[in-house]
Amino acid sequence: LAKGKSYFTLEELNQAVAESTGGRVASPIGAVMIESPVRRQMGQVVPFDEMKAITDFCREQGIGTHLDGARLYMMSAASGVSPREYSALFDTVYVSLYKYFGAPFGAVLAGDFSHLDGMFHTRRMFGGGLASSYFVAGLALQGAHGFEERFHKALVQGRDLVKKLNDLQGIEVREFDHGSNIFPLAFAPGVDQKRLVECLRRRDIFLYPDEGADQISRLTVNTTVLRQSNDTIVQAFIEALESA
Template sequence: MANSNRRDFLKSAGLSVLPVCMPALVTGMAAPQEPALAPVNFINDGLSLSPAAMLDKLQEINKQTAIVPDFYGQEGTMEALLEKFRQLTGKEKAIYMPTGTMANQLAIMMLSGEDTKVFVQETSHVYRDEADAAQSVHRKRLIPLAPGEPFFTLETLQQALAYYEEGEVFKSGVGVVSIENPVRRCDGQTFPLEEIRRISAFCREKGYRLHLDGARLHLAAAFAGVSIQEYARYFDTVFISLYKCVGAVSGAILCGDKVVIDKMEHQIKIHGGAIYRNWVNSALALHYIDGLEERLQATARQAKELIRQLNQFPELKIVPYTHGSNVCEMEVSKKINNEKLSNVLRARHQIVMRRTVENGKVRLNFNETLLNRKVEHIVAAYRQAIKEVL
């Protein structure tokens, strides 16, 4: 299972990755010609706008409707964004947080109360990428399930619960079951909806609370054909990132019952997350959230067709994950130098692909930039690039 380590990610992307909004730099013949050679990026989950493009977009947004600054994550343009997310998830209330880590940790802490056990995927961001905050800051005991796998089953959870219930003399309560969907460390594989339903029904019966780390939930929804509200309804709280694929610079939205979210403002303050102005993130996210579900659904359809056509090349082989979302691995023939292939695609066709091959495979991340070009143009670019490097 590929491990999407952020530092390795940056190394594999290379320093010459073209921001998706740079003017086209065409050093050779595009295949076939289009009015403008719109860039396609197979490295990121979102648009990955450059600072210049973000500034231009903010100017454009402000001209259409004046951006109203928030006050510590409330009021102004932020209020409209929070209402969007409340409707999107079907929850009673939403609140802005500066980071996804804070959203996850505060949700787990508040839902757990005095209970200490928190069951999580071993591959989850909460367990592997949040610096043991649950243990060191919030005094929660993370219990990892299904090592190396993107999801655990109800039976796995029940077995773990029985193991700790039967094996401990001095017992502590079960606070939360936390689920990440999709799972970054498992190449964006999703947690099957039917398993979520089973786990949620069991936890409701037992009185256990549920939290959803949905940093990239838009991608899971689009590629699995499940609405965000359908995913969210099985959890007490859900966090969605504003920058993974929504288009902001940073930030997160946590949604849930009013009784829980109303307590978060104080928790954000005492944990150092109260930021005076957040209007840059709210304005960008509010702009890009409109139509995002439809655009990503179109991306999923286009990705499926692109995979089908690229698989007709004898030099390439793409096999999607059974529970995959926007990430696939492409096996490249040993006859091809992938670094050269990547360089040609970037220089001649404005298609940005990783240079690094791991175990003979290259990871492709599908995002909105796939809609910049027709499938036949992308396929033609690969055909020409392969011919050039063979």
């Protein structure tokens, strides 16, 4: 993870590699992991070109690569780059089954045989051999079917919603340069944020105020946005702002 930002650059990695081998005691880097989207940076995505440059460099240097792609399919919907294209860059890839596919737990670790040989035992050690795992797989398969199309529709509607909300007085919705499905919200000083959040909650719209940041919240778009029209959601915001 990059410190205080969503991704590190090839230049920064190159410097870290040089430092790891140039000291009095060499401690060369054996593997590089990239997380994307980055949870601690409000779901911002590592640009594909930067990701490719880093993994190409690692391959030249004999450094292993791993993609922490827990939300890989969400990232693909946001960036337009397919899961196959992302995965082709890395030696191993992790995908969560419970974050958005509807399974109660579980994950997939993908890679070629040379990297995953022997993982059978590790999988069993961490619960992969549970007799009840079949229903987890079933729920994940059901959730994965058509997910990319559904989430793409949700993001299209979400971005249109952002434009409409920005036409309202007392609220500003911002976007990240490399964002995915999370949008920071800023409210005018006179808005009672707690009251507004409660009003929206009664309309099945949930905002999450940032701790330590007055008048700032996060709007997270997921497939449930498809259950209501943008006009209905905007009207809910209008009424909530009036009451707050």
